[in-house]
Amino acid sequence: xxxxxxxxxxxxxxxxxxxxxxxxxxxxxxxxxxxxxxxxxxxxxxxxxxxxxxxxxxxxxxxxxxxxxxxxxxxxxxxxxxxxxxxxxxxxxxxxxxxxxxxxxxxxxxxxxxxxxxxxxxxxxxxxxxxxxxxxxxxxxxxxxxxxxxxxxxxxxxxxxxxxxxxxxxxxxxxxxxxxxxxxxxxxxxxxxxxxxxxxxxxxxxxxxxxxxxxxxxxxxxxxxxxxxxxxxxxxxxxxxxxxxxxxxxxxxxxxxxxxxxxxxxxxxxxxxxxxxxxxxxxxxxxxxxxxxxxxxxxxxxxxxxxxxxxxxxxxxxxxxxxxxxxxxxxxxxxxxxxxxxxxxxxxxxxxxxxxxxxxxxxxxxxx
Numbered sequence: 001x002x003x004x005x006x007x008x009x010x011x012x013x014x015x016x017x018x019x020x021x022x023x024x025x026x027x028x029x030x031x032x033x034x035x036x037x038x039x040x041x042x043x044x045x046x047x048x049x050x051x052x053x054x055x056x057x058x059x060x061x062x063x064x065x066x067x068x069x070x071x072x073x074x075x076x077x078x079x080x081x082x083x084x085x086x087x088x089x090x091x092x093x094x095x096x097x098x099x100x101x102x103x104x105x106x107x108x109x110x111x112x113x114x115x116x117x118x119x120x121x122x123x124x125x126x127x128x129x130x131x132x133x134x135x136x137x138x139x140x141x142x143x144x145x146x147x148x149x150x151x152x153x154x155x156x157x158x159x160x161x162x163x164x165x166x167x168x169x170x171x172x173x174x175x176x177x178x179x180x181x182x183x184x185x186x187x188x189x190x191x192x193x194x195x196x197x198x199x200x201x202x203x204x205x206x207x208x209x210x211x212x213x214x215x216x217x218x219x220x221x222x223x224x225x226x227x228x229x230x231x232x233x234x235x236x237x238x239x240x241x242x243x244x245x246x247x248x249x250x251x252x253x254x255x256x257x258x259x260x261x262x263x264x265x266x267x268x269x270x271x272x273x274x275x276x277x278x279x280x281x282x283x284x285x286x287x288x289x290x291x292x293x294x295x296x297x298x299x300x301x302x303x304x305x306x307x308x309x310x311x312x313x314x315x316x317x318x319x320x321x322x323x324x325x326x327x328x329x330x331x332x333x334x335x336x337x338x339x340x341x342x343x344x345x346x347x348x349x350x351x352x353x354x355x356x357x358x359x360x361x362x363x364x365x366x367x368x
Contacts, residue, residue, distance in 0.1 A: 003219075005226060007142065008234050009162060017142065017166040017230075019223055021215075023055055026130075026167055027063050035126070035164065039100040041091065042069035043114040045078075048106040048132055051175055056105065056130075068094055072113065076262040079109045079149050081157065087117050101126040101164070107133035107180070108140035108266065112155070115146030119161035129163045132172040134184025135267055138191070138225040141166050143233035143243075152261070153322050154254045160238055170219060182303040183267030185210070186249070188221060189302070190274065191228040193295065194248045197340030199224055207301055245342045248334040249273035252353065255319035256308065264305075271304035276356035280348060281335040283355065291339060307362040313354050320353065 003019040018029060030036050040060055042053055049071045060067035070090050072083050104114035104127060111129055118127035129141040147158020173181065192200030202224075203210065209217035229246065236243035253273025257264060264272075275296050282292035296306050320331060333348040 003223060005223070005230060007162075007166075007230050009237055014162050015165055017168065017226060019168050019170065019219065019226075021169065021171045023052075023059055023167075023169055026056075027059055029165065029167065030128075031063075033165070035101065036064050038064060039066040039068070039094070039096055040064050040103055041094065041096065041100070042067070042103045042105050043072070043087065043110060043117070044069065044105040045072050045074040045107075045110050047074040048110070052105055052132065052172070056103070066094075072110065074109075076109055076149070076257075076266070079113055081148055081150070084113060084117055084120075084148060087113070088121060091117075091121055096121070096125070098122045098125055101128060103128050103130055104141075104163075105130045105132065107131065107136045111136050111141050112146050112158075113148060115144070115161050115163065116148055116158055119146055119159035124161070126164045127161070129166040131166070131168060133176055134173060134181050134222075135187055136184070137168050137170070137173075137222055138184065139187040139229060139246075141168075142226060142229050144237065145239075152258050154257065156322075168222070170215075170222060173213060173218065178303070179265065181213070183265035185302050186267035186270040186274070186299075186304055188225045189299065189304075190246075190248050190270065191225045193274070193336060193339060194245050194334070194342035195228045195232070195340060196224075197338075199228065200339055204298055211302065244332055244344055245334055247332075248336075248342050249277050251320055251331055251333055252276045252316070252357065255316045256311070258319050259312065259316045260308075264308075268305050271299050271306065272308060272360050274299065275306050275360050276353070277333070277335055279356045279359045280333070280352050281337075283352065284335065284345075286335055286337050286343075287339075291336075295336075295339070307360045309362050311357055311361045313357045313361065316357055317350060317353055 005017040006013050007015055053069050102114050102118050104111045114127055118125050131137045131141040144160045144162040146161050147155040150156040206217050232243055249270045253269040256272055257269040278292050278295045281287040299306050330346050333345045334342050335345045337343050
């Protein structure tokens, strides 16, 4: 299996997404792009390094000027400027110049960090996304958003930097822990909810196959999810308008993620944020009550949370005030007009967000 999808920027082809089941096509692909006569640095994390670094090093050895690797400790808590500084230092010591290239091998954290480093090192060098998680393959590797957290606040420092190539070896999902896999599925579900009711229904119909990681189902799911994101980012590459719809579930989701000190995975927080956003959509009479409960309840069989123990509602709300989606002191909240149709709403109040947070707040003492 090998498929290709092209992402355009300013109505011109910008980079391709390759869908395949091995790393064997990576060198031929770079060769066809005339992109091998340079130094490469694999940037990965301590979880992914033992799985794929040696395989990729062997692929590149003898096919490029030099191949090295840099390993960052795994975890969202390491997505910060301190680790970017250490990566800069490594590249300087390895004499990387503007014609060289970084390889982001891992999940969303590694993709974001490598992309940000590529955007800023020597005012910009090439990088290639090689996503190994479902979240990265279906969402974060596409669209050129890069960045790091600052004092725990999500992606507050960043840049837009388009990759030269996105190379998806879907077989890497076989080594992905189940919790990480289902966390990534939250972004897939998000794409259906905001843009494609037919895809959303297909996901529900394919529940068993998705949970069992059926290969053919995964390939179709990932390609369809990527196609939704591709269409959105092509229309609005720097998030001046429609691209903000991709933040559905993320406003309160990011605040919960910060409040929990990243003990929950990103997709788990997005799932909770989706429930909150759907609840507000229902209370604003955009969704029906039945639609709200269907959205909420359909997250459960995909092993995604719809409630959380003993939230400090006001504490979480306060964290939304530092969200990067604030505009003139107002949050651009993404709501659902119906399944498959999202809208940007700037009228969501603190009391509405508190009510939504209370909806997902599980209090063992009171049993709700």
